Amino acid sequence: xxxxxxxxxxxxxxxxxxxxxxxxxxxxxxxxxxxxxxxxxxxxxxxxxxxxxxxxxxxxxxxxxxxxxxxxxxxxxxxxxxxxxxxxxxxxxxxxxxxxxxxxxxxxxxxxxxxxxxxxxxxxxxxxxxxxxxxxxxxxxxxxxxxxxxxxxxxxxxxxxxxxxxxxxxxxxxxxxxxxxxxxxxxxxxxxxxxxxxxxxxxxxxxxxxxxxxxxxxxxxxxxxx
Numbered sequence: 001x002x003x004x005x006x007x008x009x010x011x012x013x014x015x016x017x018x019x020x021x022x023x024x025x026x027x028x029x030x031x032x033x034x035x036x037x038x039x040x041x042x043x044x045x046x047x048x049x050x051x052x053x054x055x056x057x058x059x060x061x062x063x064x065x066x067x068x069x070x071x072x073x074x075x076x077x078x079x080x081x082x083x084x085x086x087x088x089x090x091x092x093x094x095x096x097x098x099x100x101x102x103x104x105x106x107x108x109x110x111x112x113x114x115x116x117x118x119x120x121x122x123x124x125x126x127x128x129x130x131x132x133x134x135x136x137x138x139x140x141x142x143x144x145x146x147x148x149x150x151x152x153x154x155x156x157x158x159x160x161x162x163x164x165x166x167x168x169x170x171x172x173x174x175x176x177x178x179x180x181x182x183x184x185x186x187x188x189x190x191x192x193x194x195x196x197x198x199x200x201x202x203x204x205x206x207x208x209x210x211x212x213x214x215x216x217x218x219x220x221x222x223x224x225x226x
Contacts, residue, residue: 005141005149006159011187015091016127020156022087024129027103027179030084037081038069044078045069048112064110064171072101072183088181101183103129106137108177111170114142117163117184124163127181128153132173142166153178160185 016023027034038044048066071078071085072092082089092101099122117124131137137153143165151159161167163184171178 005143005161005165006139006151007161008159010160012096012185013094014125014158015094016158016181019087019091020127020129020158023085023091023127023181024155026085026087027129031179034081034084035069037084063113065107066110066112067105067107069103069105070100071103072098075099077101092183095183095185097186097188099184099186101181104180104182106169106171106178106180108132108171108173108175112168114166114168116166122163122184122186123160125160125183125185126153126158127183128155128157129179129181131155131178132171132176134175135171135173137169137171137173137178139169140167153180 046068139151
């Protein structure tokens with residue numbers, strides 16, 4: 001359904017609007033070197049399969065292979081890949097009130113289960129680098145039991161949304177990964193508020209039936225029971 005959940009009226013100068021192609025080209029050229037380099041620093045990336053193994057939760061986070069590589073965390077840019085991604089680093093330094101920046105990789109037939117951020121007011125911004133040709137990769141946001149909003153990732157597509165809303169994403173491709181940048185910013189004049197723990201809100205949603213998608217198809221071609 002069409003919605004205003006995925007906003008494009010940028011309230012700050014989004015540097016990716018003008019040079020996302022250069023960022024994408026640097027990623028395509030140097031991604032293997034970058035991943036090998038970052039794999040030596042466990043605090044710089046999140047592998048959801050390893051997270052499931054560590055916590056003992058079989059499907060609490062993701063299905064398939066989803067990996068996130070941090071280049072900025074807690075307002076601090078992580079140095080060490082400027083030689084590989086000079087345009088990306090230049091862009092990061094231009095973003096005011098940047099809290100987090102991650103390169104997110106959804107490998108074939110992978111998706112994240114419904115989840116949400118825990119701080120009201122933060123905005124999750126997206127810039128798509130590469131997508132499969134054999135399938136649509138989508139982001140879903142649920143605002144009520146009846147209202148589910150979806151966005152299809154396309155190279156260069158850029159938007160932001162409220163990260164405290166329930167959302168999930170998937171890559172139903174059989175062969176190709178999806179690469180996406182997302183970054184979090186605090187708008188000016190926004191008070192940072194904590195919305196409570198994920199587990200508490202998650203359980204309330206299950207008990208009340210608000211999050212129907214825990215029991216239905218997550219995205220076309222991928223099912224939570226697969």
